[in-house]
Amino acid sequence: MKTVIFDLDGTLADTSGDLIAAANYCFRDMGAGDVLDPAQDAGTALRGGRAMLTLGMGRLGRAQELATIDRYYPVLLEAYGASIDVHTQLYPRAMEAVDRLKTNGYGVGICTNKPEALADTLLQRLGVRNAFAALIGADTLPVRKPDPEPLYETARRAGGDPMKCVLIGDSDTDRNTARAANVPCILVTFGPAGGDMAALQPEALLQDYADLPDLVDRLLA
Structure with missing residues (x-):
């Protein structure tokens, strides 16, 4: 997968x-x-x-x-x-994109440098934890991003081939992780550092989650 x-x-x-x-x-x-x-x-x-x-x-x-x-x-x-979810909000159309990806046959997971327990709690509070087949946090493995192993392990736990994944991120850490893993990277432009993402030369930039399924299809064709 x-x-x-x-x-x-x-x-x-x-x-x-x-x-x-x-x-x-x-x-x-x-x-x-x-x-x-x-x-x-x-x-x-x-x-x-x-x-x-x-x-x-x-x-x-x-x-x-x-x-x-x-x-x-x-x-x-x-x-x-x-107080983990007082101000936090999912980005617009993010979960609709996740649902479309799953409908299209992709596995989905989360690879974060937030401690796993906190990430799990936040996703539960936001009501979306069950949408993701895998979650790897900063302390799940002995290493963390930008080491490629957390990304590989997330893909494995999501039921996929670790060499056939794409990483969606918002930072140089995510770009470097994908580069180390030799897989494509999509960086979002709507986060706080969105204006700096083009300089990192990802395989694609994402301005709106509505566009994500088509980008993924192109990169993983």
Whole structure:
């Protein structure tokens, strides 16, 4: 079977608002108030908790306090897990595209650098977990993206040949993962870093999920 594997944050759903809120919880706990801005810092949010903490600590002039970042990372994850779906929304027509892909005979799965338990919880809360045959998170395997093995394993668990998949993503991490796996990559242009995606030279750019099934057919023909 051929498979279509999705990144989660910034690809299937805009999770930046809840991620920023969790980071600001940490900064308030430090006595610094809300350091990150949901609009300005959405791109950093989708790169994960440590990236947000590092950015905020830099703004506070405390970038050298690596131990503080390490100490607050689990605090951020706990805060995020407690309010994981307050602001998060699936991108328009994403699930309609998933349904069409499945109807057309493709397996679908998710390969994310979000911890697996958090990814599973979010998908359950959004009501779409059962739409995906496989889920691989940052801690499911000993390695994470851009190592190709998480992508290969997602394809296998979705019932497919790992060399006959396409990765849908929103970052250089996804582009590099697909390149390492020697499979095509489609990068979305509607995420926070959408304007930078063309420079990564993916096999295709996606402006609207309504166009995804046709793109996949072309790339996996």
